[in-house]
Structure formats: structure tokens, C-alpha cells
Amino acid sequence: xxxxxxxxxxxxxxxxxxxxxxxxxxxxxxxxxxxxxxxxxxxxxxxxxxxxxxxxxxxxxxxxxxxxxxxxxxxxxxxxxxxxxxxxxxxxxxxxxxxxxxxxxxxxxxxxxxxxxxxxxxxxxxxxxxxxxxxxxxxxxxxxxxxxxxxxxxxxxxxxxxxxxxxxxxxxxxxxxxxxxxxxxxxxxxxxxxxxxxxxxxxxxxxxxxxxxxxxxxxxxxxxxxxxxxxxxxxxxxxxxxxxxxxxxxxxxxxxxxxxxxxxxxxxxxxxxxxxxxxxxxxxxxxxxxxxxxxxxxxxxxxxxxxxxxxxxxxxxxxxxxxxxxxxxxxxxxxxxxxxxxxxxxxxxxxxxxxxxxxxxxxxxxxxxxxxxxxxxxxxxxxxxxxxxxxxxxxxxxxxxxxxxxxxxxxxxxxxxxx
Amino acid sequence: xxxxxxxxxxxxxxxxxxxxxxxxxxxxxxxxxxxxxxxxxxxxxxxxxxxxxxxxxxxxxxxxxxxxxxxxxxxxxxxxxxxxxxxxxxxxxxxxxxxxxxxxxxxxxxxxxxxxxxxxxxxxxxxxxxxxxxxxxxxxxxxxxxxxxxxxxxxxxxxxxxxxx
Numbered sequence: 001x002x003x004x005x006x007x008x009x010x011x012x013x014x015x016x017x018x019x020x021x022x023x024x025x026x027x028x029x030x031x032x033x034x035x036x037x038x039x040x041x042x043x044x045x046x047x048x049x050x051x052x053x054x055x056x057x058x059x060x061x062x063x064x065x066x067x068x069x070x071x072x073x074x075x076x077x078x079x080x081x082x083x084x085x086x087x088x089x090x091x092x093x094x095x096x097x098x099x100x101x102x103x104x105x106x107x108x109x110x111x112x113x114x115x116x117x118x119x120x121x122x123x124x125x126x127x128x129x130x131x132x133x134x135x136x137x138x139x140x141x142x143x144x145x146x147x148x149x150x151x152x153x154x155x156x157x158x159x160x161x162x163x164x165x166x167x168x169x170x171x172x173x174x175x176x177x178x179x180x181x182x183x184x185x186x187x188x189x190x191x192x193x194x195x196x197x198x199x200x201x202x203x204x205x206x207x208x209x210x211x212x213x214x215x216x217x218x219x220x221x222x223x224x225x226x227x228x229x230x231x232x233x234x235x236x237x238x239x240x241x242x243x244x245x246x247x248x249x250x251x252x253x254x255x256x257x258x259x260x261x262x263x264x265x266x267x268x269x270x271x272x273x274x275x276x277x278x279x280x281x282x283x284x285x286x287x288x289x290x291x292x293x294x295x296x297x298x299x300x301x302x303x304x305x306x307x308x309x310x311x312x313x314x315x316x317x318x319x320x321x322x323x324x325x326x327x328x329x330x331x332x333x334x335x336x337x338x339x340x341x342x343x344x345x346x347x348x349x350x351x352x353x354x355x356x357x358x359x360x361x362x363x364x365x366x367x368x369x370x371x372x373x374x375x376x377x378x379x380x381x382x383x384x385x386x387x388x389x390x391x392x393x394x395x396x397x398x399x400x401x402x403x404x405x406x407x408x409x410x411x412x413x414x415x416x417x418x419x
Numbered sequence: 420x421x422x423x424x425x426x427x428x429x430x431x432x433x434x435x436x437x438x439x440x441x442x443x444x445x446x447x448x449x450x451x452x453x454x455x456x457x458x459x460x461x462x463x464x465x466x467x468x469x470x471x472x473x474x475x476x477x478x479x480x481x482x483x484x485x486x487x488x489x490x491x492x493x494x495x496x497x498x499x500x501x502x503x504x505x506x507x508x509x510x511x512x513x514x515x516x517x518x519x520x521x522x523x524x525x526x527x528x529x530x531x532x533x534x535x536x537x538x539x540x541x542x543x544x545x546x547x548x549x550x551x552x553x554x555x556x557x558x559x560x561x562x563x564x565x566x567x568x569x570x571x572x573x574x575x576x577x578x579x580x581x582x583x584x
Contacts, residue, residue, distance in 0.1 A: 077446075089512040089550040120444075127457065127495045128507075128551055130564035163444045168453050168493035171549065185452030185479060187492040203446055247513035247554040254555045289512050319554065321513055335515045339549055345492075 002258070002266045005233055005241050007220050008213070009257045012100045019135075021142040024103035030148065032219040032226075036111050037156040044115040044222065051221045051230045052239040056093075057083055057174075057211030058288065058317045059392075060305045067208055069198035070116045076205040080118040081183065082109050084125035084132070084212045085167055085174040088288035089339060090319030093243035094212035096255045098125070098132040102139035106162065108218035110148075113160055116208050120161045123212075124179050127168045136164050171343035175391045176209040178345065189345045190391035213243055234260025238304035242315075248322040249276045260304035264294075267303055268322055279324035283407070287316025289336050290396030292403035293329075313403070329411045333404045334362045340397035351394035354385040358401050370416035379405045429474060434462050438478060452479045452489060456496060465505065466497040494549075502537045502544035504582050507561040511550040518571070519558035523547055525572040529579060542583065 004013070011017045011027050024030070036044055049064030070078055082105075086094045097105050113121045125133055140162055143149040151159045165183055172178045173188040180202050182188035201207020217240065220226050231239045238260040244267060247253050251273030258267065264284065268274065275281050281296040286303070292313040301307045305315045323332065341355040361378045364370060382401035385394040405412065430438055437458060441451045455478055459471045467490060476486045490496040508526055510519040523545070527533050530543050537544040553559035556568035560575075567578065 086552050087550055090554050091550075092552045092554045092556075095552050120446075126552065127493075128548075128561060130561075131566060161444075166454055166457055168457060168489075169495035170493050182453065183450065185449040185481065185489070186485070187488055203450070245555055247557055248516045253557070285512070321516065321554070323516055327516065332512070332515070335510070335512055335520075339511055342549060 002262055002270045004257050004271075005259045006257055007230075007233075007241050008097060008101075008104065008216050008243060011104065012096070017101075019101055019103070019139075021103060021139070021146055021148075024101070024107075029103055029219070030107055030154075032223045033107050033110055033114075033148075034154050035224075036114055036222055037154055037158065039222075041115050041117060044111065047222055047227060048115070048218070051227045052237065053214065053217055053221060053230065054238075054305060055211055056213040056217075056242060056318070058088065058290075060315065063210060063214055066198070066210070067112075067116050069196070070208055071199055071206040074206055077119065078117045079202045079205055079207040080109070080113045080116050080121045081179065081202060081207060081209045082121065082123040082212055082215055083174065083176065083179060083209050084123050084129070085179060086129075086212070086317075087126055087171040087174050088290065088317050088319060089336070090245060090247055090285065090288050090321045091317040092245045092247075093255050093318070095129060095132050096243070097212060097216055098129070099135050102135050103143075104219060105212055105216040106136075106139055106143065108215035109162065110153075110160060111218040111222060112208070112210060112215050113162075114158060116206075118208075119159055120163065122183060122202075123162065123164045124173070124183055125164060125166055126173075127166045133164055133166055140164065170345075171339075172345045172391070172393060175393065178391065179209060180207065187345070189347050190393075192390060234304060235302070235306075238306055242304075242318045244271075244303070245317075245319040246272050246322070247319070249279065249324040249327070250274070250322045251276055258303070261302055264299040264301055264303045264320070267320065268299065272322065275322065275324050277324075279326060282323050282325045282327055283329070284323070285319075285321040285400070287314045288319045289321070289339065290314075290392075290399060291316045292399045293407055295407050313399075329404055329408045330362060330365055330415060333400060334359065334366065336400050337362055337397065340393065344393060344397070348389040348394065350385045350388040351397065354381050354394070355397050357381050358397070365412055365415045368415060370412060372413075375405060375409065375412050430459070430462060434458055442478070448479045449481050449485075452481060452486065453493070455479060456486070456490065460496060465501045466499055500537070500541075501546075503542050505544050505546065505563055507546045507548045507551070508534075509548045509551040509553070509557070509559045511548070513554040514551075514558040517557045522558050522560075522570060522572060522575060526575055526579075529576065543579070 045067045053063050054060040167173050170188050173182045175190050177191035178188040197207040233241050241257050244256050284294045308315045337359045341359045344351045344355050346352045358381045382398040385398040445451050472486045476483045508523045534545045534547040551559045559568050
């Protein structure tokens with residue numbers, strides 16, 4: 001029987017847990033921060049490196065490595081920005097953390113700020129998350145009142161401020177360089193890289209942008225025995241647990257904390273309770289809408305970064321969207337493509353034009369104007385977006401298109417074969 | 420059309436304090452542009468006028484063109500007044516799988532208007548949303564600032580009837 005492994009959700013899963021500073025401290029909160037204040041920042045970064053944690057925002061970049069890129073001895077201030085712009089369709093894990101256990105994430109963020117030498121951290125949260133914004137602001141007020149934020153918390157000589165910064169509704173601002181532009185008060189459009197944010201980020205200063213879930217692991221990883229425990233939760237190079245957002249045609253949708261060595265079949269049928277109304281599984285979008293779709297007979301793989309990369313898809317933000325045999329995948333792909341057409345920032349031609357073209361071609365199929373030639377064209381338009389844009393939004397739009405065409409060609413044909 | 424020449428109302432004292440507090444949280448004033456615009460929009464019943472944009476531009480010491488560029492880029496900024504209750508219906512992937520599209524159609528039919536528009540009495544406006552980040556509780560909607568989850572047409576009908584009272 002597959003069960004949850006509780007690291008981030010250990011408080012949330014207790015029915016009696018009160019999400020106040022007092023409740024969090026009673027559950028052992030801020031012990032790790034106290035310990036971290038006694039360590040050198042380099043040692044903190046090394047510990048995070050040793051744990052092997054990879055960023056949980058989508059790209060899976062090793063967090064310790066990212067922090068070690070931060071420019072040392074710069075005359076400019078350093079910044080740590082928490083990326084709480086959770087907008088990838090299917091993903092609702094950071095919201096769960098910020099709503100139900102905000103102090104855990106904030107302690108992790110404070111540890112991160114200490115590690116990279118940041119004295120003012122910003123939490124860039126998507127504007128629609130009104131309840132989560134309130135929850136974070138209340139928690140931050142508590143921390144200031146308690147002296148944990150501001151001057152010299154816990155007798156250390158480290159001062160730290162945290163500010164919640166609300167976005168205003170743009171998916172692209174989840175891309176780190178667009179996020180930085182948005183935080184600076186501009187349109188959120190991805191930058192040319194290099195220079196990477198670690199050299200020139202927020203207002204041109206060294207900056208590290210990290211996902212909320214990634215930061216929330218810090219109190220555990222830097223706690224006693226944290227590194228070894230964390231590594232034991234998954235195979236080599238895929239250490240730790242992760243928060244899986246399960247949605248779609250499933251009996252028990254929800255956010256679950258699972259080890260990285262659980263198979264997708266077990267997640268769907270044991271954790272998720274199988275497909276609704278006794279239907280059969282048709283496919284799964286495994287890592288947010290940007291990942292390549294999988295068919296029902298591909299789900300016997302472990303749900304982690306490397307295993308999914310091996311079969312040409314990705315773990316992304318660990319958001320599994322499950323759909324049953326009655327699903328019209330052409331309509332589903334139309335909805336996905338509409339999303340990218342709406343959210344393309346308009347900067348790079350392949351993405352700005354390609355997302356609209358592909359949406360129009362899919363509409364043609366639904367109107368009964370499909371053909372073999374158009375199916376090929378759809379695949380080609382997708383191919384022309386791959387790797388030709390400044391950020392990954394072009395790829396994110398192309399991967400679902402190409403994989404749907406490859407894996408469900410008969411669903412497209414059915415729209416024009418009748419004629 | 421005198422709707423474009425609505426009252427020029429500057430920030431109330433309380434909001435001005437919030438604006439000053441926001442400005443003090445950033446290394447340069449321009450950084451606070453988006454949060455201040457959101458405050459301004461809230462203060463002006465959910466939409467922005469040129470007067471407001473000018474005022475915010477002055478607060479943040481940026482040109483008006485930059486403010487207009489920002490306002491037209493982000494979907495949460497509105498240039499026409501929303502209804503008293505702004506119904507934001509998610510139809511993105513997980514919500515679409517579980518009836519979000521039908522929920523939007525139902526809402527449009529029930530209120531006899533379309534997404535992007537406001538009812539004649541000014542009470543409701545509808546907006547079709549991209550992912551709201553409540554995917555495991557689909558279909559989701561936001562009414563003004565409150566999330567409602569696993570919304571069925573029946574629930575929507577009840578909600579609209581309650582709000583109409």
C-alpha cells in the first residue's frame with residue numbers, strides 16, 4: 001500500500017494544527033533557523049548541495065548549485081526571491097503550503113536568505129491568490145512582532161526583511177527573468193540570458209529565484225540528520241519527497257506528499273483511488289500542461305525527474321492531470337493551446353504567431369475541416385517553436401501539440417475520416 | 420459618454436499610508452508599480468482610468484506610457500468597470516476536464532450576458548479565467564476575492580441567487 005511520506009505536510013496533516021506562529025513553534029518550528037544562524041553561509045549551501053535537492057518549480061535545477069553561483073563580494077546587495085507565481089495548469093501545491101502552513105515556507109525562505117546573504121527577500125505571488133496573500137501577510141506580521149524578522153533575530157547579527165509582492169495575472173511571470181522584470185515594475189517579458197540572475201537579477205543585483213516548495217524543504221534538510229533522511233526518500237539524483245497535485249477524472253483529487261520512487265500507476269489507482277465512474281484511463285499529462293502527454297500503457301514508471309525524462313516527457317511541477325476514455329483529446333489540446341496563445345508575452349515571433357496558428361488549426365479539426373496535411377502542419381508548427389524562443393514558453397506550447405499528435409493521431413483523424 | 424470622465428478621487432488617507440508603506444519596501448519607487456496599481460484599482464471600484472494611471476505614475480516616478488504598458492499587459496487590470504460581483508470562472512485544463520466550460524456557458528445563460536461583459540444592472544460581470552491554481556478542487560471560480568471550489572451549475576445558481584438579493 002502506497003502512503004504519503006510527510007516532510008512538508010507533517011503539520012498540515014495533523015487535524016489539531018493551528019497555523020499560528022505559536023502553533024508552528026510548538027511543532028518544533030524555527031529550531032533549524034537557530035541552528036543555521038550558528039553556521040557559515042558556505043556551509044549551509046554545501047549542506048543543500050549534499051542533499052541533492054532539485055528545484056520543485058519545474059526545471060529541476062539543483063538548488064545548492066544555484067545558490068553557489070551567487071556572486072561573492074559584490075558591492076551590490078544580493079536578493080532571494082521566492083517564486084510563488086504558481087500558474088502552470090494543474091499545479092496547486094504551493095497554494096496549499098502558503099494557506100495551511102505559511103511559517104514553514106517562511107522559515108525556509110529565511111534560511112535561504114541567510115545562505116545567499118540577502119537582507120530583503122521578496123515573495124512574488126500571483127495576484128489571484130488573495131487568500132494565500134492574506135495568510136502570508138498575517139504570518140509575516142507575527143514574525144515581525146516576535147522579533148524573528150527585522151534586526152538581529154535570535155541574537156544573530158543578521159537583519160532580514162520580507163515583503164509579499166503581488167503579481168497581476170500573467171503566466172509568463174513564473175519564468176524567472178520575466179518575474180524579475182515584473183518585480184521591477186515592468187511588463188513581464190523574459191530577458192536574454194546570459195547574464196543569469198545570479199550575476200544580474202533584480203535591479204541588476206545578484207539574485208536567486210527559488211520555488212516556494214523548494215524553500216519549504218530547507219528547515220528539514222538543514223535539521224539534524226536531514227540530508228541523509230532526505231536522500232533516502234528517493235533514488236539517486238531524485239532525492240526527497242515532492243508535492244503531487246492530482247487532478248482530472250480521478251476519484252480522490254488532491255495534493256499529496258510522496259516519495260520519488262512511487263510509480264505513476266500507484267499514484268493513480270492507490271492514492272487517487274482510480275478513475276471516476278469506473279471508467280478506463282486514456283492518458284495522463286504528467287507534469288503540468290507543458291509536458292508531453294502519456295498514454296494509459298505508459299504509466300508503469302516511477303514518478304520522478306529522471307524516469308520521466310527517459311521516456312521523453314518531464315516531471316515539471318509534479319502536476320498530474322488524468323483523463324478517462326470518454327475524453328475528446330482534440331478539445332483538450334485546443335484548451336491547452338488556447339492557454340499558451342493567451343499567455344505568450346509576444347516578444348518572440350515563433351511563440352507569438354505559432355501558438356495562435358496551432359490553435360486555429362486545431363479549431364479547423366473541430367469544425368470538420370481537418371486533413372492529413374493539416375495534422376502534419378500542426379506538428380510542424382509545434383516543431384518550429386521548439387528551442388527558437390528566449391524562454392521555455394515556446395517549448396511548453398510545442399511539447400503538448402507534438403505529443404498529442406504523435407500519441408493520439410486517430411482521435412484527430414476521426415474528425416475528418418467520416419467524410 | 421461621461422463614463423470616461425468619472426470622479427477624480429485620489430487615494431484616501433488610509434490607502435495613501437499603504438502606498439507609502441509599499442514604496443518604503445523597495446529599493447527604487449518604480450518597483451512598487453504593480454502593487455500600487457492594484458491598490459488604485461481596488462480604490463476605484465475595480466477598474467483604472469487615465470487619471471488614476473497618471474496619479475500612480477507620479478507616485479512611482481515613471482512615465483505614463485510605462486504605466487499604460489503594464490496595465491495592458493496584465494490581465495488583472497481593467498479599463499472598464501466590472502460588476503459589483505466579478506465572477507471569474509476557470510476553464511483551464513483540469514477545470515475543463517471537470518465541466519468548467521459548461522459552468523461558464525451556464526453562467527452566461529443565467530445572467531444573459533457573455534464573458535467580458537457586465538449585466539445591465541451592473542451587478543455581475545463574468546470573466547473566463549486561465550488556471551486559478553485550484554486544480555485539485557476543480558472546477559473553481561473566484562467571486563471578487565473569494566475562491567469557491569468544486570462548483571456545479573446548481574451551486575452557481577444558488578450563489579447568483581444569493582448575491583442578487
